[in-house]
Amino acid sequence: MMDSLNRPTFQALILATTPTHFPSSFLFPSSTYTFPLPRCIKALSTTSTATLQSSKLSHDYPAKPQWKASIDFKSIKDNKDAVAANIRNRKSHANLELVLHLYDQMFHLQKEVERLRGDRNAVANKMKGKLEPSERQTLIEQGKNLKEGLIALEEDLVKLNDELQREAQCIPNMTHPDVPIGGEDCSTIRKMVGSPPNFSFPVKDHLQLGKELDLFDFDAAAEVSGSKFYYLKNEAVLLEMALLNWTLSEVMKRGFTPLTTPEIVRSSVVEKCGFQPRANNTQVYSIDDSDQCLIGTAEIPVGGLHMDSILADSMLPLKYAAFSHCFRTEAGAAGTATRGLYRVHQFSKVEMFIFCRPEESEYYHQELIKIEEDIFSSLGLHFKTLDMASEDLGAPAYRKFDVEAWMPGLERFGEISSASNCTDYQSRRLGIRYRPSEAPVVGVKKSKAPPQFVHTLNATACAVPRMIICLLENYQQEDGSILIPEPLRPFMGGLNIITRKS
Known part of the structure; x- marks a missing residue:
């Protein structure tokens, strides 16, 4: 592709407490280089005033990204120093510290969401048996409070997920070890x-x-x-x-x-x-x-x-x-x-x-x-x-x-x-x-x-x-x-x- 033009539903960000393992090609695509990661996109000129014209960029993020990239956040965290050096070498404006902070927040918030889901299920199971009216009413109130708290946390989780996705999409692809460093x-x-x-x-x-x-x-x-x-x-x-x-x-x-x-x-x-x-x-x-x-x-x-x-x-x-x-x-x-x-x-x-x-x-x-x-x-x-x-x-x-x-x-x-x-x-x-x-393999189920x-x-x-x-x-x-x-x-x-x- 000449000059500096030198880029549906994606796999969702992993919200489970144990991050999903992505293909090893993300971490080590070949024996000669380290893992590639997304980077802040380099633009394909200032806005045109013609009918076909580039819209002005809002400084406020949209409420929700239109799509999600399949990013391995665990590998970013595990290779923080290499990612940070690559961001510097490319003069990228990606905010790695913010990405890692948001990822940790999302990780802990997901654990809290799962805890509340477990409590809600436990309350629901208790209500299946014979109960005194007062006891049943207490469980109903508990279930209602848990449901409302869970809805609020899940909404926060979605917003946090979206913000993490926006910031992480600005992290650059990794660089071949033989590439000269500089301008x-x-x-x-x-x-x-x-x-x-x-x-x-x-x-x-x-x-x-x-x-x-x-x-x-x-x-x-x-x-x-x-x-x-x-x-x-x-x-x-x-x-x-x-x-x-x-x-x-x-x-x-x-x-x-x-x-x-x-x-x-x-x-x-x-x-x-x-x-x-x-x-x-x-x-x-x-x-x-x-x-x-x-x-x-x-x-x-x-x-x-x-x-x-x-x-x-x-x-x-x-x-x-x-x-x-x-x-x-x-x-x-x-x-x-x-x-x-x-x-x-x-x-x-x-x-x-x-x-x-x-x-x-x-x-x-x-x-x-x-x-x-x-x-x-x-x-x-x-x-x-x-x-x-x-x-x-x-x-x-x-x-x-x-x-x-x-x-x-x-x-x-x-x-x-x-x-x-x-x-x-x-x-x-x-x-x-x-x-x-x-x-x-002979004798092994395909x-x-x-x-x-x-x-x-x-x-x-x-x-x-x-x-x-x-x-x-x-x-x-x-x-x-x-x-x-x-x-x-x-x-x-x-x-x-x-x-x-x-």
Whole structure:
């Protein structure tokens, strides 16, 4: 999932005196890392004033959360120091002390509720026998008082449960031990591919090239829709279609099922994937007077595809390549570094998404970044792959690799893709589990294995506007024309070069 877009009824919080044991994948998803936990969602820009606009965030909590994440509070408490360090490393605003305080309160309140239930049952049992009228009346009064006290405590328990859930959902996912600690500048280079092109003439940026070749119209789009919208024209339209179709054909060869997705989703699904659709700095366009939002990435509707389900072990891994339009408010994205197509409010994208077993997510994370690198290498781009630092991971990501390509006209590297392993952060919110298959044992009665949460991963295969920037600026010729990379030519009707209109 590119950039910082870097997430039904869930299992209820455990209210019993002995906490339920969650799958071991929550504590130790693989032998190489510690347990992942939910974190305060990193936003998908400030509120828009259009009809589709982000609602202002109330400083008061709603009376009750719309959904509950399946959070293992006991493991949070048992691993308090590691969780606290992770919150610091991610610059999260999660309040761990408050979460632990609320959990202890809920634990003790539940014990008191159970005590009153026991007393009430005892009174009810006494009333089954023969009793003197006065004794029966005394028991009736006792039962009435116990019932009223129990109702009050149960109401307090529900409110406490809701507050605990809200606070605990702000705890970040744990971090891969190899992730650099710190801000974006601390990110490390995993790989450098290719070299920047050598030009014997003054280099133009994509805005100048697009104007001379009649490929874009930003002015008309600004009048029609506002700033940071655009029209693609002539060969740029063919180039967008070629990029999408070629990318889909490449990832389908690698076992990905193609999808088109809804582009309006419920706000709760956006939240479950790890984004804050109605926060002050959100990048999500929310629809007024509804519980719906425009998607900022296909990760959201694909993540919701198997919401509240238990998948068969034989179905995994599920690998999808989803085409969608994406909508982002991009607040604060001003200046020359974000001009033209670099940051826009609407764009086309192909997103890869994988549901897999916990022990396989590290393998598939490497597969996703390899696919991205193969795609960009095939197009002859000069790029670097980064292992992103802890403060830049976003809400659900346990680890994230970014790809930044050289953009000669902008005279810098620009992000064109990322690949994230979200472990079970999203699946615990979305309620997506699988039932592991077990090899039959001779003489042992077969029993069903308990369901476990899947792991989810996402990666950008092609974000069209930034790919167009790369292709125009890297393949420009001295006469102002643009060569089409060879892999794309069959998808452009055999067109090899974009030239000035006569």
